[in-house]
């Protein structure tokens with residue numbers, strides 16, 4: 552079993568805010584992240600796939616193909632977008648690092664696992680240099 556990882560990058564805006572809470576409570580819970588003005592992050596995304604190498608190429612999956620999948624199903628939908636307003640797969644969800652990581656995993660699982668013998672192992676998302684979430688599915 553081998554694991555290989557593709558790193559991608561996107562910029563997106565968000566705001567942490569629950570409509571049913573008062574402005575005061577939102578500020579108390581989310582601090583500056585609840586600011587009415589949207590703020591952006593430079594996200595770094597790590598997608599790890601796993602499987603056995605059965606091809607004469609020595610590849611589990613061509614990393615160029617993995618890049619295309621991540622771009623089509625995730626990056627094009629998120630890059631330079633507002634996560635709260637523009638991203639269909641985040642509709643009705645809080646734009647936290649955790650939930651974004653889970654939904655990115657869910658977006659990628661089907662297209663990646665359409666390749667025989669290739670499995671999505673994990674998605675790791677850095678919202679800032681110091682803050683990240685990792686999801687293994689299930």
Ligand SMILES: Nc1nc2c(c(=O)[nH]1)N=C([C@H](O)[C@H](O)COP(=O)(O)OP(=O)(O)OP(=O)(O)O)CN2
Nearest residue numbers: 567581584592646647648649650678679680681682
């Ligand atoms: N469990 C979570 N906690 C927080 C999340 C999150 O998604 N899940 N998000 C935020 C903020 O959106 C953001 O990530 C934090 O911004 P900031 O405090 O500026 O983070 P930095 O790493 O840049 O700040 P340092 O103070 O330098 O570490 C908050 N919490």
